[in-house]
Amino acid sequence: MKFSLSDAPIAAEHITHNAAGGFVVFEGKVRNHAEGRSVVGLEYEAFPEMALSQGEALVQEAIERFGLSEARVIHRVGQLTIGDTAVVVQTASPHRREAFEACEWIMDQLKWRVPIWKRETYSSGVAEWVVPGEAVSSPVDDEMFARQMRLPEVGPEGQAALAGARVLLVGVGGLAAGSLPSLVGSGIGTLGLVDADLVELSNLHRQTLFAASDVGRLKVERAAVFARRLRPELTVQTFPVRLAGGNAEQLVSGYDWIVDGTDSLNTKLLLDRVCQQLGRPLVTASVHQFEGQLMTIRPGGPCLADLFPEPPPEHCVGTCAQSGVLGVVPSLMGVLQANEVIKGILGLPVLDDKLLLFDFRTLEATTIRRKSSGELSSGSSTWDVDATSINLESFELVDIREPHETPELTRPHRKVPMAECYEVEWQRPTLFVCASGRRSYRLVADLRARGVRGVFSLQGGVECLERD
Amino acid sequence: MKTVTIRYFAVLRERRGLAVEQKTTSCESVGDFVETLIAEHRLGLPPALIRVAIEGEFVDPADPLQEGSELVLIPPVAGG
Numbered sequence: 180m181k182f183s184l185s186d187a188p189i190a191a192e193h194i195t196h197n198a199a200g201g202f203v204v205f206e207g208k209v210r211n212h213a214e215g216r217s218v219v220g221l222e223y224e225a226f227p228e229m230a231l232s233q234g235e236a237l238v239q240e241a242i243e244r245f246g247l248s249e250a251r252v253i254h255r256v257g258q259l260t261i262g263d264t265a266v267v268v269q270t271a272s273p274h275r276r277e278a279f280e281a282c283e284w285i286m287d288q289l290k291w292r293v294p295i296w297k298r299e300t301y302s303s304g305v306a307e308w309v310v311p312g313e314a315v316s317s318p319v320d321d322e323m324f325a326r327q328m329r330l331p332e333v334g335p336e337g338q339a340a341l342a343g344a345r346v347l348l349v350g351v352g353g354l355a356a357g358s359l360p361s362l363v364g365s366g367i368g369t370l371g372l373v374d375a376d377l378v379e380l381s382n383l384h385r386q387t388l389f390a391a392s393d394v395g396r397l398k399v400e401r402a403a404v405f406a407r408r409l410r411p412e413l414t415v416q417t418f419p420v421r422l423a424g425g426n427a428e429q430l431v432s433g434y435d436w437i438v439d440g441t442d443s444l445n446t447k448l449l450l451d452r453v454c455q456q457l458g459r460p461l462v463t464a465s466v467h468q469f470e471g472q473l474m475t476i477r478p479g480g481p482c483l484a485d486l487f488p489e490p491p492p493e494h495c496v497g498t499c500a501q502s503g504v505l506g507v508v509p510s511l512m513g514v515l516q517a518n519e520v521i522k523g524i525l526g527l528p529v530l531d532d533k534l535l536l537f538d539f540r541t542l543e544a545t546t547i548r549r550k551s552s553g554e555l556s557s558g559s560s561t562w563d564v565d566a567t568s569i570n571l572e573s574f575e576l577v578d579i580r581e582p583h584e585t586p587e588l589t590r591p592h593r594k595v596p597m598a599e600c601y602e603v604e605w606q607r608p609t610l611f612v613c614a615s616g617r618r619s620y621r622l623v624a625d626l627r628a629r630g631v632r633g634v635f636s637l638q639g640g641v642e643c644l645e646r647d
Numbered sequence: 648m649k650t651v652t653i654r655y656f657a658v659l660r661e662r663r664g665l666a667v668e669q670k671t672t673s674c675e676s677v678g679d680f681v682e683t684l685i686a687e688h689r690l691g692l693p694p695a696l697i698r699v700a701i702e703g704e705f706v707d708p709a710d711p712l713q714e715g716s717e718l719v720l721i722p723p724v725a726g727g
Contacts, residue, residue, distance in 0.1 A: 352727055444723055470656060470657055487696065495696070496724060498726050538666075545719065548704050624708050628682075628709045
């Protein structure tokens with residue numbers, strides 16, 4: 180193993196090699212400041228399987244590239260304090276020059292190729308996940324962005340804002356084929372790519388980031404190559420994983436804008452939730468045959484869960500594989516997503532209170548105003564009730580969350596998942612409770628539309644109930 | 648009886664087999680009407696997953712159905 184992770188202080192044995200005359204050892208240590216802030220400690224966290232395989236590939240590449248006799252890297256994970264060694268890079272080569280060069284190259288590459296996160300704790304007590312790599316500004320940029328900087332809405336300040344922006348693309352497929360070139364071309368500083376899939380032949384008609392020779396290779400890696408060709412100064416971070424509950428917060432927290440290019444409603448709803456929790460704006464889009472939907476979601480604004488609180492069974496709504504899709508549909512919707520992100524970074528208005536429906540047959544665009552759940556239920560209905568204004572004892576309490584959802588209610592209650600509530604005949608005055616008050620609101624709206632009376636929804640969900 | 652226009656999107660359009668149609672109905676509420684459409688055309692989604700908009704605003708299932716309205720039926724869309 181040429182690359183390893185260590186959760187204890189690094190005790191590296193020096194490498195030896197009879198053919199090598201030059202040995203270089205680099206130690207990266209935790210320093211007490213970062214970008215003007217005083218740092219008291221930090222924590223490294225890795226996706227071990229990925230970090231090990233990508234780290235191993237990186238060291239092997241350095242050996243071949245510089246003709247090294249030997250090389251080894253050990254990276255710390257876990258809690259570190261000032262002065263602790265975070266990483267050790269050792270290189271050995273017949274002559275000293277290659278060993279020096281390779282050592283520096285490995286450190287540069289390590290930052291953006293190996294998925295290791297750094298969480299800095301500042302003297303203020305605040306701790307933040309930091310994605311390594313710095314925004315760059317080079318003389319090349321001035322010429323590359325000259326046409327765009329001429330716009331009064333952009334100018335040097337706007338271009339600097341773009342250069343400082345970190346954008347995460349979740350799902351590197353058809354939508355990313357539109358968003359990625361437009362985002363990279365606009366001059367964003369850092370691009371993160373999340374997708375566990377390999378390129379398939381059936382992707383190529385719409386996922387035009389990839390070439391026929393890319394089939395069978397990791398999408399994030401090929402998309403990173405595409406992005407760096409367009410703009411070599413760009414920092415690209417690749418995460419060949421599926422976004423899930425366990426990694427979503429870490430992935431999202433390192434970026435300023437999140438672009439949803441996934442093809443799963445469950446993943447879209449997870450991203451929606453995590454972006455709301457962490458205060459990150461999200462631009463989400465979906466496609467179906469000849470149609471696209473798009474919306475921008477600001478923290479605290481109307482979100483995807485306000486529109487569709489209940490994740491439907493995937494087969495109900497049709498995927499690209501089931502229903503088919505014209506290649507240009509995701510590409511153009513992706514370009515529109517990039518447009519939202521770029522406008523957002525520049526401080527221009529975005530589609531944060533509407534849903535866009537775009538019909539590629541007629542080129543007709545329809546926008547529909549969206550409301551947040553707060554606005555939806557702001558006293559407009561007498562059946563959407565506040566826990567403090569009613570006598571809870573006079574209702575039968577029904578928890579409509581899925582069996583796995585927590586916390587359990589402490590008051591006496593019945594558990595009936597939302598989907599089954601439509602079939603039950605509700606006898607007594609019934610108060611439905613879910614996690615946020617969204618699903619219960621929809622359920623009661625639906626039941627009342629069918630003429631069911633005596634059914635009520637609890638505003639704010641479980642938390643508001645347990646607070647009293 | 649009232650006559651309304653329905654515009655279908657995404658999987659609803661696919662299942663209905665057309666984009667726009669007019670219908671005459673005795674339904675009182677938007678929700679009732681959507682349920683009759685689901686049953687009649689086997690739209691394959693529960694009412695909770697179909698959002699309805701009229702004149703650029705989402706409406707509630709309990710809202711009254713008005714003569715001459717154009718209802719836009721929007722299901723969740725997953726593809727990317």
